[in-house]
Amino acid sequence: MLPGFNLTLGYTLFYLSVIVLIPLSAVFIKTTELGLAEFRAVVTAPRVVATYKLTFGASLLAAAINALFGLMLAWSLVRYSFPGKKLVDALIDLPFALPTAVAGIALTALYARNGWLGQWIEGEFGIKVAFGPLGVLVALIFIGLPFVVRTVQPILEDLDTELEEAAASLGARRWQTFRYVTLPILLPALLTGFALAFARAVGEYGSVIFIAGNIPMVSEITPLIIITKLEQYDYAGATAIAVVMLVLSFILLLTINGLQAWTNKVTGRDR
């Protein structure tokens, strides 16, 4: 029997309670100050509902775009050699390392009307990216980019060539092998990456507020509403919306845990 069980577990539980659990419980306790009717009125106010639609819609779309392009990126990084590959591989994690505020102002500079990309997109297609809902999407694509790549990449690396060779020797074409052999193995990891990118996007604040323009009913995200209410000293209102976001976070966390267990089962990474 190794030593240190009581000490380490005790410290872990103490620290977890002080930093995370007790402060989080404050949200639920504070929100009981509002009656049920009041709570409902706050969380279903039209301006708040508009933020849910934008936050969830843009997060879902950003996660889907990241799933598609992230899969291609992971595939390229594992299966192909091309110049600059090591650099690309190292930079994929940039959104984890770059502060969100920096990402926000950089994306705004790029996609604003006078920016390198914004100029061209607005000139060619007449589409305004920064300071509108599309800007929110761009920021959420940026911050979610590494998730799918990094969940799919290790699974691709662990794939044996034999499976695909067997499929080919049985007469499957390359596309059929991908569709019926490779993709089913990758699917749980792909969905995990999608869910992680979605969960991150829903709560994201820093990168979005610079590029969104924050127009009420048009390009406001839910975390911003919490900030707005706090600035007006409406603590109960801010807390009510925080409860909605927290409940969603719990659901997403459990979903992600389930997806990760499925990934481990499909790829035989069970311990």
Add this chain to the structure above:
Amino acid sequence: MAAVTSLHAAVDHAARFETRSATREPTWIKWTIVGISLTFFTLFLLMPLIAVFVEAFRKGWDTYLAALIEPDALSAIKLTLIAAAIAVPLNLSFGVAAAWAITKFEFPGKQVLITLIDLPFSVSPVVAGLIYVLVFGAQGWFGSSLADNDIRIIFAVPGIVLATVFVTFPFVARELIPLMQAQGKEEEEAAVVLGANGWQTFWHVTLPNIKWGLLYGVILCNARAMGEFGAVSVVSGHIRGLTNTMPLHVEILYNEYQFAAAFAVASLLALLALVTLGIKTWIEHQAAMTGEKS
């Protein structure tokens, strides 16, 4: 959730797939996929990074340097360093303790504990800031007793540190748990049988096995600690020269249309991100050579 950022050894697999006809695509398909991937990568990742530096130097070196050495910028840099210097060691010691308890012993509720450790990753940074306002703010649980004793937590440095600790809470623990789980506990048990005490066992047996994973968790924790914006923004109060961290200073400058100065401070943070990625890549190579992986 941090499974995404977990250390994995850097090994190039392309040759294995590209030399076999069954696992190889026609050249035009390969280059189409690589081309689309790299275009996406360039538009959403590379160009924002380059833009930071281009905008920072748009008005020349003098403006750049002036933005970095003005007193408010220096105090923001100092506060960011202080917050990270407190948050990272706290979460490091927590991560080691949690990983030791979880991977070396069996107890009921272990899976629940692991999920709870992950929790701060899925909470919005804004909500993370809010919870401390509810506990320590003027209207909060301890608000009046703190005010009576003239202790400020919210809109002061302690609040910033707390918010930073919260958002970086799981980094080290989530890095170490899978790593130590994979390594089992036979080596530690052998050391204890041979007469080592708990501390000696950890220092001489466990630590050499987990050093790369530990370092990996620490640098990611540090990058997030220095770069956190949302949570810190809620508890800071944005008092210039007092409770402004670097990311908050960037925001203030940007909102005052001092774009070159905002990007100058931002470029320091971008540089920090690049150094972090550099160290991370180096660790992955070390791990590949020594065979430590999760």
